Amino acid sequence: MAVNIADISKLRKMTGAGMMDCKKALAEANNNFDEAIKIIREKGKAVAAKRSDREASQGCVLVKIDGNFGAMIALKCETDFVAQNADFIKLTQTILDAAVANKCKTLDEVKALPLGQESIQQAITDKSGITGEKMELDGYLTVEGPSISIYNHQNKNLLCTMVVLNKVVDPQVGHEVAMQIAAMNPISIDPQTVPAEVLAKEKEIAAQKAREEGKPENMIERIAMGRINKFYKEVCLLQQEYIQDAKMSIADYLKSQDKDLTVTDFKRFTLRAE
Numbered sequence: 141m142a143v144n145i146a147d148i149s150k151l152r153k154m155t156g157a158g159m160m161d162c163k164k165a166l167a168e169a170n171n172n173f174d175e176a177i178k179i180i181r182e183k184g185k186a187v188a189a190k191r192s193d194r195e196a197s198q199g200c201v202l203v204k205i206d207g208n209f210g211a212m213i214a215l216k217c218e219t220d221f222v223a224q225n226a227d228f229i230k231l232t233q234t235i236l237d238a239a240v241a242n243k244c245k246t247l248d249e250v251k252a253l254p255l256g257q258e259s260i261q262q263a264i265t266d267k268s269g270i271t272g273e274k275m276e277l278d279g280y281l282t283v284e285g286p287s288i289s290i291y292n293h294q295n296k297n298l299l300c301t302m303v304v305l306n307k308v309v310d311p312q313v314g315h316e317v318a319m320q321i322a323a324m325n326p327i328s329i330d331p332q333t334v335p336a337e338v339l340a341k342e343k344e345i346a347a348q349k350a351r352e353e354g355k356p357e358n359m360i361e362r363i364a365m366g367r368i369n370k371f372y373k374e375v376c377l378l379q380q381e382y383i384q385d386a387k388m389s390i391a392d393y394l395k396s397q398d399k400d401l402t403v404t405d406f407k408r409f410t411l412r413a414e
Contacts, residue, residue: 143167151176161270181262183269196274198223199411200232203290203300206240210288210302212409213239213250214279215264222271229297231267235260239280247280279409289314293322299410305394306404313397319383320390321408326377329403334376342371377403 143166151162151173161180169175199216200223215232217223238260239250251261258266260277268275285304289311293299301321305314320326328334346364355363373379378391385393394401 143171147171147173151180180269181266196276196278197411199278200229200297201279201292201300201409201411202229202232202236202297203292203302204236204240205288205290205302208286208288209240209243209282209284210290210304211236211240211244211282212279212290212300212302212407213277213281214409214411215275216278216411217271217275218273222273223297225271228267228271231263232297235263235277244280245282247277250280251277281407281409283405283407285404287314289318291315291318291322298412299408301408302406303403304405306402307398307400309397309401313394313401316382316384316393317377317390317403317406320380321377321406323383324377324380325408325414326380326406327375328377329406330376330378331372334372339368342368346371377406 143163147166148159148162151166152159154173154177161183162176165176165179165183166173168179196216196218198218198220199214201212201214203212204210213232213236215228215235217228222228234255235250235253238253238255242249242253244250244253251259253260255263264275264277281302283302283304285306287305287308289303289305291301293301299322301318303314303318303321305317327338343364346367347360349367350360350363351357373381373389378389378394380390382388382390382393388396391402394403
């Protein structure tokens with residue numbers, strides 16, 4: 141049975157598959173749309189299974205706010221060519237829009253959301269069949285609070301950040317802190333929130349270095365703590381030097397705007413190797 145261009149276009153709109161893939165699926169299914177859709181989905185599953193051990197290191201990272209809820213997500217693929225495709229970016233945005241609208245807290249919740257007549261996870265599998273590349277969702281992070289600011293570094297969809305301030309202030313203030321997080325990659329808000337295992341490792345390294353330098357044993361702990369305080373200034377957001385003015389810390393900058401202003405949460409995700 142001949143396949144006409146109208147049916148090919150209709151199937152393409154329904155599935156997002158390429159023209160040739162739609163033509164082949166319709167021909168194989170004798171113009172039965174339900175069967176053609178199944179054929180396209182099976183192709184997606186086959187591609188996903190075949191390439192499951194490949195590294196998906198490229199992709200698109202997007203971030204969005206809705207009131208007091210913010211989220212970011214990454215849709216990953218294998219090549220920069222696919223990552224920069226308009227349809228790929230649009231799919232990432234559609235997934236993020238659905239996640240934010242439903243206030244999803246976990247990646248599994250996002251994957252299970254409906255997207256048309258299928259789930260988001262199925263839509264990604266289908267898209268994998270179209271691109272011929274492994275595709276996967278990753279990096280789903282959320283924040284909540286009274287004042288959220290977001291930042292997409294250079295609008296390249298590779299590095300995004302979110303920061304929550306405890307009070308509503310000039311949006312530029314939050315934007316400045318969100319840029320700081322992108323540039324300086326802090327691991328915690330303050331010393332009290334540095335992960336215990338990270339702190340223990342840093343103390344061990346600092347003490348070992350002091351011993352290698354031949355410092356007296358009774359001075360090791362004090363020297364190590366001095367180095368830990370320097371470590372705090374490097375990795376704790378509020379203690380970091382403000383990138384726009386090295387004479388003040390981020391805590392100082394926030395207090396210059398409002399004496400009670402501080403950061404209550406932040407998130408950062410990048411596809412770049414750091």
